[in-house]
Amino acid sequence: MGLMFDEARHFLSRTGFGGTPDEIRQLMRLDRGAAVAQALAIPTHKAQTPPPSWIDRLPPPANERKHWSEMDRKAFREARKEEGQELKVWWYRELLTTRSRLLERMTLLWHNHFTSSLQKVKWPPFLYQQNVLLRLQALGSFRTLLHAVAKNPAMLLYLDTQTSHREHPNENFARELFELFTLGEGHYTEQDIKQAARAFTGWHLDHRTGAFRVERRRHDEGRKEVFGKSGYFDGDDILSLTLEQPQVARYLARKLWREFISDEPDKAEVERLAGLFRQNNYDMASLLNALVLTPHFWAPENRGCLIKSPVELTVGTARLFNLPIEEPLQLVRCGRRLGQDLFDPPNVKGWPGGTRWITTATLLDRTQMLQRAIRGHETGHVRGQGMGDMNQTHGATWLAAEPIDIVQATLLPLGPVQPLAAGEERGQAVRQLVLDPVYQLR
Numbered sequence: 001m002g003l004m005f006d007e008a009r010h011f012l013s014r015t016g017f018g019g020t021p022d023e024i025r026q027l028m029r030l031d032r033g034a035a036v037a038q039a040l041a042i043p044t045h046k047a048q049t050p051p052p053s054w055i056d057r058l059p060p061p062a063n064e065r066k067h068w069s070e071m072d073r074k075a076f077r078e079a080r081k082e083e084g085q086e087l088k089v090w091w092y093r094e095l096l097t098t099r100s101r102l103l104e105r106m107t108l109l110w111h112n113h114f115t116s117s118l119q120k121v122k123w124p125p126f127l128y129q130q131n132v133l134l135r136l137q138a139l140g141s142f143r144t145l146l147h148a149v150a151k152n153p154a155m156l157l158y159l160d161t162q163t164s165h166r167e168h169p170n171e172n173f174a175r176e177l178f179e180l181f182t183l184g185e186g187h188y189t190e191q192d193i194k195q196a197a198r199a200f201t202g203w204h205l206d207h208r209t210g211a212f213r214v215e216r217r218r219h220d221e222g223r224k225e226v227f228g229k230s231g232y233f234d235g236d237d238i239l240s241l242t243l244e245q246p247q248v249a250r251y252l253a254r255k256l257w258r259e260f261i262s263d264e265p266d267k268a269e270v271e272r273l274a275g276l277f278r279q280n281n282y283d284m285a286s287l288l289n290a291l292v293l294t295p296h297f298w299a300p301e302n303r304g305c306l307i308k309s310p311v312e313l314t315v316g317t318a319r320l321f322n323l324p325i326e327e328p329l330q331l332v333r334c335g336r337r338l339g340q341d342l343f344d345p346p347n348v349k350g351w352p353g354g355t356r357w358i359t360t361a362t363l364l365d366r367t368q369m370l371q372r373a374i375r376g377h378e379t380g381h382v383r384g385q386g387m388g389d390m391n392q393t394h395g396a397t398w399l400a401a402e403p404i405d406i407v408q409a410t411l412l413p414l415g416p417v418q419p420l421a422a423g424e425e426r427g428q429a430v431r432q433l434v435l436d437p438v439y440q441l442r
Contacts (some may be wrong), residue, residue: 008025014306047098096328103138107131107134109255114155115158116157120157126154129152130149133148134149139288140283150203156203166201166219169220177239227242249282253265253273260288261294261297412436412439420433
């Protein structure tokens with residue numbers, strides 16, 4: 001049996017950035033299993049938007065930089081700042097145009113899980129390479145992703161593994177590996193962190209090649225004890241030992257539950273999903289398939305219970321209103337004002353999300369952005385800060401062509417706070433629905 005309209009709408013909202021009535025009706029031809037299979041059938045794990053021209057460049061050697069003047073250093077910083085903006089624009093373009101919406105949603109999830117920032121790393125090509133890695137493994141093996149991201153140049157620099165050596169082990173990566181990436185607080189000891197940090201000493205980014213390597217003279221080759229096991233462990237051994245802990249699967253199952261279902265995971269279901277995840281050797285696609293097929297995902301009480309992130313709100317609105325943004329830099333600035341600056345999370349914990357997306361200031365900015373989007377739809381142009389500048393006529397014809405009940409059911413996951421008045425003029429009705437607080441839920 002095919003999906004109902006509200007079910008299909010909910011599915012597109014949670015696994016992508018929403019859908020038009022036509023996209024919703026196409027999905028209604030499928031049952032739940034087929035809808036999930038279609039979303040997971042991703043033709044390529046590469047971004048379709050052409051990348052910036054500088055993605056393969058390496059940082060200038062230290063012996064060259066030491067001879068620079070202050071003017072040279074300032075010019076270098078300005079150039080990197082411009083490249084950082086260009087990188088953010090590149091990802092927004094991909095978010096706006098991708099056909100693999102679930103892939104981009106998962107790439108966003110990992111971007112907020114394995115955080116790194118331009119502000120700390122300072123070399124945009126390394127952040128681009130990390131983004132490519134996250135997309136490539138977004139629905140693949142978490143085991144493979146964990147090992148790869150630990151050796152990624154951006155991560156080596158962001159969590160200071162690059163500076164860790166046997167005389168002074170840096171504990172940053174080991175701590176975040178356990179606390180944020182795999183286990184969560186309370187499932188490791190301080191001694192585990194100190195011993196694991198010794199295993200990662202000597203992990204190094206070769207700035208001449210951009211490749212990961214181990215500097216043996218800086219590596220602590222002594223015996224370590226982690227999670228009750230003793231041996232001459234290196235970094236890869238620690239990652240493998242971590243993945244042996246059953247808590248890893250629970251931690252990730254809960255994380256995906258909060259992303260796709262609700263803020264309150266069901267303990268019994270998390271245990272079941274975690275068991276499947278471990279049986280499938282940490283295959284993310286299998287976990288996501290099982291998660292979305294739970295009755296909890298489809299339950300009416302779990303619709304409209306999550307708050308859209310700034311990226312979901314801006315990208316989803318642009319796609320829903322068919323507003324191709326010619327200057328995505330405006331979206332970058334809008335995301336920053338709303339509290340989500342891609343490639344620059346606030347700290348290693350990333351964006352906390354949930355109700356913390358909404359403050360007095362961001363609520364006003366969200367409303368102003370939506371008002372500009374509505375004006376852009378009405379005039380065929382989007383002008384001013386927040387949604388870019390356009391010089392062509394665009395817009396979503398379905399907003400005028402569809403019955404008003406379908407328009408409402410497409411725009412809102414639940415009934416509006418302020419119901420529409422009978423016989424209300426179409427443009428005013430659309431404006432009221434988009435500015436209704438429920439529009440900001442998913």
